[in-house]
Amino acid sequence: MYRLHYWPTPNGHKVTLLLEELGLPYRIVPVNIRLGDQFKPEFLKIAPNNRMPALEDEGDGVHLFESGAILLYLADKHGAFIPSASHGQGRAEVLQWLFWQMAGLGPMMGQASHFRNYAPEKVPYAIERYTNESMRLLAVMDKRLADRAFLAGADYSIADMACYPWAMLGARLLAGDTPMPNVERWVQAIAERPATGRAYAVAERPEVQNVEMTDEQKTALFQQGAGTVRR
Numbered sequence: 001m002y003r004l005h006y007w008p009t010p011n012g013h014k015v016t017l018l019l020e021e022l023g024l025p026y027r028i029v030p031v032n033i034r035l036g037d038q039f040k041p042e043f044l045k046i047a048p049n050n051r052m053p054a055l056e057d058e059g060d061g062v063h064l065f066e067s068g069a070i071l072l073y074l075a076d077k078h079g080a081f082i083p084s085a086s087h088g089q090g091r092a093e094v095l096q097w098l099f100w101q102m103a104g105l106g107p108m109m110g111q112a113s114h115f116r117n118y119a120p121e122k123v124p125y126a127i128e129r130y131t132n133e134s135m136r137l138l139a140v141m142d143k144r145l146a147d148r149a150f151l152a153g154a155d156y157s158i159a160d161m162a163c164y165p166w167a168m169l170g171a172r173l174l175a176g177d178t179p180m181p182n183v184e185r186w187v188q189a190i191a192e193r194p195a196t197g198r199a200y201a202v203a204e205r206p207e208v209q210n211v212e213m214t215d216e217q218k219t220a221l222f223q224q225g226a227g228t229v230r231r
Contacts, residue, residue, distance in 0.1 A: 002026035003056040005043060007033050008203035010106065010165035011067040012053050016199035017161040018071055022078050030207045068102040071158040081158045093152035097144075097159035101166065105141075108133045109166045138170050138180055145182035149189070156190070164190050 002019065006012045006028050019026050031037045031052040038050045047054040047065035054065040055073070064070060072095075075082040083090035112130035115123055141163065144151060151159045167187055190196055202208070 001058050003029050003058060005029045005031045005047065005052050005054040005056075006202070006208065007031050007052050008208050009033070009052070010109075010169055011051075013165040013199060013203070014067045014162050015053050015055065015070050015074075016202050017164065017196060018074055018081065018158060020195035020198040021161075021193075022074065022080060024074075024078070028202060028205070028208065032208075066102075068098055068162060071098065071162060075158045081156065081161070090153070094157045094159045097151040097157075098162050101159070101162040105134075105137045105163060105166050108137055109169055113169060134170060135178060138167065138183060139178070141167065141186075142180040142182045145186050150186070156193075160186075160190060164196075 002024060004015055004019065004026050006016070007030065031043060031054075033052065037043065038047070038052060043052075043054070044050060046056065046063040049065060051065065053067055053070065054063065055070045056063045057073075057077075062073070064073060072082070082094045085091060108130055111126070112134045115126040115130055119126070141151070148154065150156050151163060164187065167183060171184075171187065
């Protein structure tokens, strides 16, 4: 049994996408980041960076944080959605696009969303900088998908699962700015997978519903510094 420490964010959706595709039993442990649950000592024991998601593999006694690491761990353990090490280039294709998302698409889209929607004051330079970089990265995806069904080739992989929730956020955030037909086709294909529907249904459970944040909670969530690290 897996315990998934989760909140319905793009990074949280990545892991439910894979767990549902694999058909594995798991239990959701809500981490309400709007109320500060990510700072609780029991969560910090397995996720010292105070970010979710985190996963506990109760069968093997393994726990880990970072959504990309979780995807790779589960895919390798269950032999699905990533080629084995003996398939060198195929595995490399998945890994490079997984790390591309972790290092680029996720952070840039996250910053674009923050400065457009949550920053206490409008900072035009930051909005333009992160929006433009998000658009550039989505355009890279669109070019990549011009001649293949999925990011690593013909087969759906953890690279697609990592990128899909962020591409969905991009579609809402930047709708209509630039046509990206290949990304749109790819998003539609993933959305139609039964496991995707089940994964996103998790976000509708009452225990993981977002609540309106107070100004104090917004400060705690968005303006963390070195002093917020709990020792």
